[in-house]
Amino acid sequence: MTRRDALVFLALTVLLVAALAFATALGTANVPPQRALRILWDALSGAEGDYPAWQRTVLVWVRLPRVITAALVGGGLALTGAVMQAIFRNPMAEPGIIGVSSGAAFGAVTALYLSATTFSMLAAPTGAFIGALGCTAVVYWLASGARGRVATTTLLLAGIAVGSMMSALTSFVLALSLRQWEVGRQMLSWLMGDFEGRSWGHVALVFPLTLIGSLWLTLHGQELNVLLTGEESALSLGIDVPALRRNLIIWASLVTAGTVAVVGAIGFVGLIAPHALRLILGPDNRRLLPAAFLGGATFLVTADMLCRLASLSELRPGVVTSLVGGPFFLYLLMQSKRAWAG
Amino acid sequence: MAFLELDKAWFEVGEAAIARDVSLVPAPGRFLALIGPNGSGKTTVLRLLAGLLVPTRGAARLEGRDLRRWPRREVARRVAVVPQNTHLDFAFTVRDIVAMGRHAHLGRFQPEGARDRAVIEEAMRRADVWRLRERLVTELSGGERQRVFIARSLATEAPAILLDEPTASLDVAHALETYELCRALATEGKTIVMAVHDLNAAARYADQVAVMQAGQCVAQGCPADVLNAHLLAEVFGVEAEVFHSREGWSAFVFHRAGVAAR
Numbered sequence: 001m002t003r004r005d006a007l008v009f010l011a012l013t014v015l016l017v018a019a020l021a022f023a024t025a026l027g028t029a030n031v032p033p034q035r036a037l038r039i040l041w042d043a044l045s046g047a048e049g050d051y052p053a054w055q056r057t058v059l060v061w062v063r064l065p066r067v068i069t070a071a072l073v074g075g076g077l078a079l080t081g082a083v084m085q086a087i088f089r090n091p092m093a094e095p096g097i098i099g100v101s102s103g104a105a106f107g108a109v110t111a112l113y114l115s116a117t118t119f120s121m122l123a124a125p126t127g128a129f130i131g132a133l134g135c136t137a138v139v140y141w142l143a144s145g146a147r148g149r150v151a152t153t154t155l156l157l158a159g160i161a162v163g164s165m166m167s168a169l170t171s172f173v174l175a176l177s178l179r180q181w182e183v184g185r186q187m188l189s190w191l192m193g194d195f196e197g198r199s200w201g202h203v204a205l206v207f208p209l210t211l212i213g214s215l216w217l218t219l220h221g222q223e224l225n226v227l228l229t230g231e232e233s234a235l236s237l238g239i240d241v242p243a244l245r246r247n248l249i250i251w252a253s254l255v256t257a258g259t260v261a262v263v264g265a266i267g268f269v270g271l272i273a274p275h276a277l278r279l280i281l282g283p284d285n286r287r288l289l290p291a292a293f294l295g296g297a298t299f300l301v302t303a304d305m306l307c308r309l310a311s312l313s314e315l316r317p318g319v320v321t322s323l324v325g326g327p328f329f330l331y332l333l334m335q336s337k338r339a340w341a342g
Numbered sequence: 343m344a345f346l347e348l349d350k351a352w353f354e355v356g357e358a359a360i361a362r363d364v365s366l367v368p369a370p371g372r373f374l375a376l377i378g379p380n381g382s383g384k385t386t387v388l389r390l391l392a393g394l395l396v397p398t399r400g401a402a403r404l405e406g407r408d409l410r411r412w413p414r415r416e417v418a419r420r421v422a423v424v425p426q427n428t429h430l431d432f433a434f435t436v437r438d439i440v441a442m443g444r445h446a447h448l449g450r451f452q453p454e455g456a457r458d459r460a461v462i463e464e465a466m467r468r469a470d471v472w473r474l475r476e477r478l479v480t481e482l483s484g485g486e487r488q489r490v491f492i493a494r495s496l497a498t499e500a501p502a503i504l505l506d507e508p509t510a511s512l513d514v515a516h517a518l519e520t521y522e523l524c525r526a527l528a529t530e531g532k533t534i535v536m537a538v539h540d541l542n543a544a545a546r547y548a549d550q551v552a553v554m555q556a557g558q559c560v561a562q563g564c565p566a567d568v569l570n571a572h573l574l575a576e577v578f579g580v581e582a583e584v585f586h587s588r589e590g591w592s593a594f595v596f597h598r599a600g601v602a603a604r
Contacts, residue, residue, distance in 0.1 A: 089431060219450060226442050228432045232394050233425055237498070238418025238446030283432035 078296020081270030098159035107131020132257030209258035221286035378554030422495035443497025469493035
C-alpha cells in the first residue's frame with residue numbers, strides 16, 4: 001500500500017466517523033448537538049447525565065439504530081457492487097444484478113399482502129430475504145449448465161429475465177393491495193427504500209450477515225483481481241474458478257439480501273460508490289473492497305441525514321443518493337484517466 | 343515418466359473433434375514449436391496440456407498423474423500459460439499483473455516476501471517490461487501487454503511455460519527477443535511449448551516442431567527433418583523455397599500454391 005492509499009483510507013475512516021457523529025447529533029427533535037454528543041458518550045460509557053430522559057431515548061433508541069442501519073446497508077451495498085462488477089467484468093453490474101433486489105421486492109410485497117391484518121415488523125424483511133435468496137438460487141440454477149459450469153453471460157441474462165418477471169409479479173401484488181390504503185402505502189414505502197423507524201431489532205437483522213459477508217469478500221480480494229484478468233488466466237494461476245465464483249455470488253447475494261430485506265431497495269450506492277473509489281484507488285480489490293465499504297457507509301449515512309434535516313418525508317435516501325451521487329461520479333469520471341479502458 | 347504429456351488425447355464438442363488422437367511429450371530443456379494453419383487445434387492442444395480443458399478421450403498427464411486429479415494450485419506451480427488474448431478492462435499496473443504470477447505460492451494471509459519481490463523483478467527484467475512497471479496495462483500497446491504476460495508466466499517459476507502465439511502483435515525486434523528468451527529458458531531446463539505462425543522462427547529457435555492439421559498432429563520431430571517443402575505444401579497449401587543459413591537452420595520464402603516464383 002502506497003502512502004497515497006494510506007491517506008485515502010485515513011480520510012475515508014475520518015469521514016465515516018464524522019458522518020456517524022453528525023447524523024446522530026443532528027435531527028429534527030430539538031437536542032443541542034453538543035449535548036447530543038455528550039449523551040452518546042454517556043450511553044457508550046454507561047454513565048448517567050442531567051438531561052431529560054426523552055432526549056436520551058431519541059438519540060439512543062431512535063437515531064442511533066437508524067444511523068447504524070444506514071451505515072451497514074451503504075457499506076454492504078457498495079462492497080457487493082464492487083464484487084459484482086469484478087465477477088461480471090462489467091461496469092454496469094450492481095448488487096441486484098442477478099435478481100436479488102427484484103426477488104426481495106416480490107417477497108416483501110407478498111409478505112405484506114399476506115400479513116395485512118397481523119402487522120409485524122418482521123413481515124417485510126422475512127419475505128424480502130426469502131424472495132431475494134430464492135430468486136438468486138433460481139437464477140443460478142438456470143444458468144448452471146453441464147458439469148456445474150456457470151457462464152457469466154448466461155447468469156446475467158437469466159438474472160434480467162427472472163428479475164423482470166419478479167417486477168411484474170410485484171406490480172400485480174401491489175395493484176391487488178391498492179384497495180387497502182395502509183398496506184399499499186407500506187409496500188410503496190418499502191419499494192422506495194426507507195430508514196424510517198429502523199430500530200436495534202433491524203440492526204440485529206442486518207449486522208451479522210453484512211459484517212461476516214463483507215469480511216469474507218474482502219479476504220478474497222486478490223482472487224477477484226486474478227479473476228479480472230480472465231477465467232482461463234485465473235485457472236492457470238491456480239484458482240478454482242467455478243468454486244470461487246459460486247462462493248463469491250453466494251456471499252454477495254447474502255449481504256445484498258440482508259440489506260435489502262431491512263431497508264428496501266436503495267439504488268445507486270452499489271453502482272456509484274465502487275466506481276468512485278476505483279477512480280481514486282485503482283482496481284485492486286484488496287484495497288477497493290474495504291474502501292467501498294467505508295465510502296458507501298459514509299455516503300448513505302449522509303444521504304439519510306440530509307433527508308431527515310430537510311424534514312420532507314417525501315425526500316427519500318434513494319433520491320438523495322442519486323441526485324448527489326450522479327454529479328459527483330461524473331466529476332470523478334471527467335477528472336481521472338484511471339477510468340475503465342475505452 | 344514424462345513431465346508433461348498428451349496421450350492419444352481427443353477433444354470433442356458434440357460431433358466435431360477439435361483435437362483428435364494427439365500424442366505429445368514436451369520435454370524439459372526443450373523448446374517445442376506448435377505449428378499449423380488457423381483452426382488446426384494448436385490452442386486446444388495448449389489448453390489440454392495446461393489442464394484448462396479435459397480430454398474427452400485419452401489423457402493429459404503431469405508427472406505421470408492425470409491432470410484432472412491435480413489441485414489447480416499445484417498445476418499452477420508447474421505449468422504457466424501465456425494466453426493469446428491479453429486484453430484487460432481494468433487499470434492494474436504492470437507490476438500488479440506480474441505479481442499475480444506469485445498467487446499459487448502465497449497463502450491468503452501471506453504478503454509478498456523479499457524472495458517474491460526478487461522473482462517478480464527478475465521476471466520483469468527478463469521480459470523487458472521493467473521500465474513499464476508503474477504503467478497501467480490499459481495504456482499499453484498489444485505487444486507490450488504480451489510481454490507483461492510473459493513476465494507473469496516467469497514470475498510463477500513454473501518449470502513449464504505454454505505460450506499461445508506470444509509474438510502475434512510484436513514488432514520484429516521484440517519478436518526475436520521473445521524467441522531468444524524462450525530459447526534461453528529451454529536451455530536453462532524449462533519446458534517450452536509455443537504455438538507460433540512464424541515458420542522461420544520455428545525452424546530457427548525450436549528443438550522440436552509438432553505440426554497440427556485439422557485437429558491431428560501430422561508430424562513431429564526436429565525442425566530440419568519436419569519442415570520441408572513437401573510438408574508445407576501438404577499442410578499449409580503453399581509452395582516454399584528453402585534456404586539454408588550458414589548456422590545450419592533453414593529459412594523459407596512462401597508462394598501461393600500454383601503461383602510460380604518469379
